Amino acid sequence: MSDQPARPEQPARPERPKVTEREARQVAEAAREQDWRKPSFAKELFLGRFRLDLIHPHPQPAAEDVRRGEEFLARLREFCEEHVDGQRIEREARIPDETVRGLKEIGALGMKIGTEYGGLGLTQVYYNKALALVGSVSPAIGALLSAHQSIGVPQPVKTFGTQEQKDTFLPRCATTAISAFLLTEPDVGSDPARLATTAVPDGEEYVLDGVKLWTTNGVVADLLVVMARVPAHSGGKGGITAFVVEADSPGITVEHRNAFMGLRGLENGLTRLHRVRVPAANRIGPEGAGLKIALTTLNTGRLSLPAMCVGAGKWALKIAREWSGVREQWGRPVARHEAVGSKISFIAATTFALEAVVDLASQMADENRNDIRIEAALAKLYGSEMACLIADELVQIRGGRGFETADSLAARGERAVPAEQLLRDLRINRIFEGSTEIMHLLIAREAVDAHLSVAGDLIDPDKALSDKARAGARAAGFYARWLPQLATGAGQLPGSYRAFHPPGHADLSGHLRHVERSARKLARSTFYAMSRWQGRMETKQGFLGRIVDIGAELFAMSAACVRAEHLRASGDHGREAYQLADAFCRQSRLRVDELFGRLWANTDDLDRKVVDQVLGGAYTWLEEGVLDPSGDGPWIADASPGPSAHKNVHRPFR
Numbered sequence: 001m002s003d004q005p006a007r008p009e010q011p012a013r014p015e016r017p018k019v020t021e022r023e024a025r026q027v028a029e030a031a032r033e034q035d036w037r038k039p040s041f042a043k044e045l046f047l048g049r050f051r052l053d054l055i056h057p058h059p060q061p062a063a064e065d066v067r068r069g070e071e072f073l074a075r076l077r078e079f080c081e082e083h084v085d086g087q088r089i090e091r092e093a094r095i096p097d098e099t100v101r102g103l104k105e106i107g108a109l110g111m112k113i114g115t116e117y118g119g120l121g122l123t124q125v126y127y128n129k130a131l132a133l134v135g136s137v138s139p140a141i142g143a144l145l146s147a148h149q150s151i152g153v154p155q156p157v158k159t160f161g162t163q164e165q166k167d168t169f170l171p172r173c174a175t176t177a178i179s180a181f182l183l184t185e186p187d188v189g190s191d192p193a194r195l196a197t198t199a200v201p202d203g204e205e206y207v208l209d210g211v212k213l214w215t216t217n218g219v220v221a222d223l224l225v226v227m228a229r230v231p232a233h234s235g236g237k238g239g240i241t242a243f244v245v246e247a248d249s250p251g252i253t254v255e256h257r258n259a260f261m262g263l264r265g266l267e268n269g270l271t272r273l274h275r276v277r278v279p280a281a282n283r284i285g286p287e288g289a290g291l292k293i294a295l296t297t298l299n300t301g302r303l304s305l306p307a308m309c310v311g312a313g314k315w316a317l318k319i320a321r322e323w324s325g326v327r328e329q330w331g332r333p334v335a336r337h338e339a340v341g342s343k344i345s346f347i348a349a350t351t352f353a354l355e356a357v358v359d360l361a362s363q364m365a366d367e368n369r370n371d372i373r374i375e376a377a378l379a380k381l382y383g384s385e386m387a388c389l390i391a392d393e394l395v396q397i398r399g400g401r402g403f404e405t406a407d408s409l410a411a412r413g414e415r416a417v418p419a420e421q422l423l424r425d426l427r428i429n430r431i432f433e434g435s436t437e438i439m440h441l442l443i444a445r446e447a448v449d450a451h452l453s454v455a456g457d458l459i460d461p462d463k464a465l466s467d468k469a470r471a472g473a474r475a476a477g478f479y480a481r482w483l484p485q486l487a488t489g490a491g492q493l494p495g496s497y498r499a500f501h502p503p504g505h506a507d508l509s510g511h512l513r514h515v516e517r518s519a520r521k522l523a524r525s526t527f528y529a530m531s532r533w534q535g536r537m538e539t540k541q542g543f544l545g546r547i548v549d550i551g552a553e554l555f556a557m558s559a560a561c562v563r564a565e566h567l568r569a570s571g572d573h574g575r576e577a578y579q580l581a582d583a584f585c586r587q588s589r590l591r592v593d594e595l596f597g598r599l600w601a602n603t604d605d606l607d608r609k610v611v612d613q614v615l616g617g618a619y620t621w622l623e624e625g626v627l628d629p630s631g632d633g634p635w636i637a638d639a640s641p642g643p644s645a646h647k648n649v650h651r652p653f654r
Contacts, residue, residue: 027192027193027240027291032292032295032445032446033292033295033296033373036371036449037371038369038370038371039051039054039369039370039371040054040370040371040372040373040374040375041054041055041364041370041375041555041558042372042374042375042378042551042555043371043374043446043447043449043450045519045522045551045554045555045558046374046447046448046519046522046523046526046547046551047450047482047523048482048485048486048519048520048521048522048523048524049485049519049523050489050490050491050512050515050516050519050558052497052512052558052562054370055360055364055558055559055562056562056565057562057565057566057569058360058363058562058563058565058566059360059363059364059366059367059369060363061123061125061126061363061366065122065123065125065126065366068120068121068122068126069122069123069125069126069129070126072106072107072111072120072122072126072130073126073129073130073133075106076106076108076130076133076134077133079102079103079106080133080134080137083098083099083102084099084134084137084138084141086137086138086418087406087407087416087418089138089140089141089264089265090264090265090406090418090421091407092265093259093264093265094265094267095138095140095141095144095265095267095653097653097654099141100144100178100653101653103141103145104175104176107119107120107174107175108130108134108145109145109148109149109173109174109175109176109177109178110149110154110173110174110175111126111127111130111145111149112124112127112149112150112154112155112158113149113154113158113170113173113174114158114170117166117167117170117171117174118170118171118174118175119154119170119173119174120174123362123366124300124303124362124363124365124366125359125362125363125366127149127304127307127362128303128304128307128310128358128359128362129307130145131145131146131304131307131308131311132307132308132310132311132314133311135307135308135311135312136311136312136314136315138265139262139263139308139312139425139426140263140264140265140266141265142308142311143216143263143266144178144217144265144266144267146304146305146308147179147180147181147216147217148173148178148179148180148217149173149304150297150300150301150302150303150304151181151225151294151297151298151301151433152173152178152179152180152181152217152221152223152225153169153173153177153179153223153224153225153244154169154170154173154174154179155297155300155301156225156242156284156293156294156297157169157170157173157244157284158170159293159296159297160242160284160285160289160293160296161284161285164281165244165281165282165284169223169244172222172223173223176222177222177223178217178220178221178222178223178652178653179217179221179222179223179224179225180215180216180217180218180221180223180224180225180247181215181216181217181224181225182212182215182218182224182225182226182227182271183195183212183227183294184212184213184214184215185197185210185211185212185213185639186211186213186270186636186637186639187636187639190434190435190438192227192240192291195227195228195229195240196210196211196229196639197209197210197211197212197226197227197228197229197273198210198228198229198230198231199226199228199229199230199241199243199278200230200231201230201233201235201280202277204279204280204281205277205278205279205280206228206230206243206277206278206280206283207275207276207277207278208226208228208243208245208251208273208275208276208277208278209273209274209275209276209641210228210272210273210639210641211270211271211272211273211639211641212226212270212271212272212273213270213639214258214268214270215254215268215269215270215271216266216267216268217267217268218247218254218267218268218269218271219254219257219267219268219269219649219650219651220267220650220651220652220653221247221267221652222246222247222248222652223244223245223246223247224244224245224246224247224252224271225242225243225244225245225284226242226243226245226273226278227240227241227242227290227291227294228240228241228243228290229241230287230288236286236287236288237287237288238287238288239287239288239289239290240288240290240291241283241284241285241286241287241288241289241290242283242284242285242289242290242293242294243278243282243283243284244278244282244284245273245276245278245282247650247652248650248652249276249277249278250276250277251273251274251275251276251277252271252272252273252274252276252650253271253272253274253644253646253648253650254269254270254271254648254649254650255269255270255271255272255644255646255647255648255649256269256270256646256649257269257649258270260428261424261427262421262423262424262425262426262427262428263424263425263428267651269649272644272646274641274642274643274644298376298433298434299372299373299376300365300372300376301433302376302377302379302380302433302434303358303361303362303365303376303379303380305380305383305384305429305432305433306354306357306358306379306380306382306383306384306387307358307362307383308429309354309383309384309386309387309426309429310351310354310355310358310383312387312390312391312422312425312426313347313350313351313354313355313386313387313390314351314355315422316347316351316390316391316393316394316419316422317344317347317348317351319394319398319417319419320335320343320344320347320393320394320397321335321344323397323398323417324340324344324397334397340397343393343396343397344397345583345587346389346390346393346587347390347393347394348580348583349580349581349583349584349587350386350389350390350584350587351390352560352563352577352580352581352584353386353556353557353559353560353581353584353588354382354383354386354387354556355563356556356559356560356562356563356564356581357378357379357382357383357555357556357559357560358379358383359563360375360559360562360563361375361376361379361559373446374443374446374447375555377434377439377442377443377446378443378548378551378552378555380433380434380439381436381439381440381443381548381552382552382553382555382556383429384426384429384430384432384436385430385436387426387429388423388426388427388429388430391419391422391423391426392423394419394422394423395419395420395422395423398417398419401414401417401419402419402420403420404420405418405420405421406418406421437541437545439548440541440544440545440548440549441541441544443548443551444544444545444547444548447526447547447548447551448526448530448537450478451526451527451530454471454474454475454477454478455471455472455474455475455478455530456471457470457471458471458472458475458534459534459535459537460535461535479527483527485520486520486523486524486527487520489516489517489520490513490516491512491513491514491515491516491517491518491520492513492517493513494513496509496512496513496516497509497512497513499565500512500561500564500565502568504575505568505574505575505578506578506579506581506582507582508561508564508565508578508581508582508585511557511561511581511582511585511586511589512557512558512561514557514585514589514592515554515557515558518550518554518592518596519554521596522547522550522551522554525547525596525599526547529543529547529599540604542602542604542607543599543604546595546598546599547599549591549595550592550595550596553588553591553592553595554592556584556588557584557585557588557589560580560581560584560585561581561585563577563581564577564578564580564581565578
């Protein structure tokens with residue numbers, strides 16, 4: 001018999017919350033930042049106002065930040081060249097313990113943690129450069145470092161933790177402890193209103209029960225950030241809450257290490273928590289603040305993914321240049337054939353633009369002068385989509401060799417180029433940290449915030465007539481001032497933005513005029529759609545996605561032009577930068593024109609009818625003639641609470 005005092009009997013764990021679509025939206029709305037206390041270039045862009053002054057001249061890092069950042073990049077580069085074998089990680093599907101020990105020794109775990117806690121205190125700019133560098137050698141290492149510092153314990157504790165929590169956890173995270181972030185559940189992805197993991201108060205502790213899926217770093221972590229639902233109780237209203245949890249706490253079982261099509265060294269698993277006792281002192285922020293903490297953390301945390309996409313683009317450009325210059329077809333290098341040359345131009349121009357977007361957003365994050373929640377989300381969305389296209393084009397340029405693995409190429413005596421691995425590894429970025437579809441909705445919500453702030457009550461069916469009357473008065477005043485601004489602008493004046501057409505360089509001023517005109521057109525289109533669909537606007541996801549994609553292109557064009565002018569002014573490849581920016585903007589403008597056309601000429605209504613027929617079984621005859629190689633089992637595994645029946649595969653690095 002145990003000599004420990006008996007624990008109080010735990011309340012019955014509630015079932016998974018049953019919520020309507022409206023209730024789920026209300027939970028998400030309550031978690032987002034409500035106010036705009038600082039200017040936002042992207043927010044203004046969606047409102048039809050091209051505020052070039054917010055990003056030009058290009059913000060610059062402090063000299064000391066540059067010195068410390070460059071010193072670390074040099075150490076990291078040397079370490080990667082001498083001690084990281086990316087193909088070994090790919091073959092063995094694991095990052096060797098000695099590699100992680102080396103990363104700890106050079107301070108890579110503490111890149112974003114302040115020097116007062118034993119970290120390196122790098123800026124966002126240099127943190128992203130480091131991720132691009134290490135991710136080009138091993139995307140799995142890039143994911144490990146990013147998940148640890150961008151969304152793991154360091155960032156939420158640094159931003160929302162108590163001084164005691166900072167003193168306790170940040171020194172560990174900077175030197176030895178790897179962290180993971182546990183939000184997703186087997187039946188809960190981007191719909192946190194249905195979160196089932198609970199944290200029941202019990203004196204000076206909470207008792208956690210639940211199952212978490214896709215826990216990046218969860219298999220090897222020493223510390224966890226766990227999101228759990230605290231039930232309403234006499235001491236508070238409860239709600240989704242964040243906790244720092246020791247990964248070796250009794251009751252925690254890593255039941256499975258997941259395997260994926262790419263990122264084969266990723267330590268991502270399924271974790272069960274059964275009556276895990278966590279001190280109340282480990283709660284981050286108040287009860288109910290968990291989602292707000294998560295979303296705020298992601299404002300800058302999302303920049304890590306596009307940073308690694310930049311690294312992928314740089315490597316793809318290098319391989320495309322070297323390969324297409326030596327591979328000949330019909331008497332000429334393949335690069336000299338227009339069909340291949342256009343792909344190389346796309347890779348070069350898009351990589352330049354992606355780096356411009358990430359560096360601009362990162363420097364703005366470091367300065368903390370602007371609100372960059374939309375800019376960071378656009379960088380993640382645009383970077384993940386365009387990097388996949390870059391990788392696909394590289395595979396196509398390489399031909400059959402692009403489809404062949406690096407090990408196979410080496411075995412028959414050719415250069416081991418892992419182009420197919422790049423394609424597999426990048427694919428997850430369109431899903432990680434908010435899928436493209438979710439990012440469209442998230443950005444669209446922020447983009448129409450000004451409209452909902454003044455006119456939202458008009459389309460809210462739950463609002464009283466008096467509320468609607470007041471909203472009508474507010475809306476009338478707002479639109480009387482705003483709509484006339486969308487009629488004309490600097491984009492219609494041939495001499496506008498003349499500074500972006502220096503002698504002897506490509507002319508970028510016309511592209512900025514196009515951005516200004518397109519921003520006003522985008523705002524008019526959004527206003528028309530809100531007037532037309534009103535409360536049904538939130539269901540028009542195809543339209544909203546195109547609105548966001550147009551905004552992403554306009555942001556990328558702006559960033560590319562500003563970066564080109566900055567490089568010209570600093571004497572650093574200015575002429576070449578102007579040429580790349582010009583090529584990118586010309587390519588981007590074609591995409592923008594197509595997206596504008598598809599706002600109103602599309603198959604959205606027909607697609608919905610086809611979906612209804614598919615789900616109703618009307619087309620099952622079309623599925624005949626094949627065999628389904630899928631195995632047996634439920635679509636979604638049972639995640640009922642209770643003790644684990646599996647071996648614990650938790651494997652901390654040693």
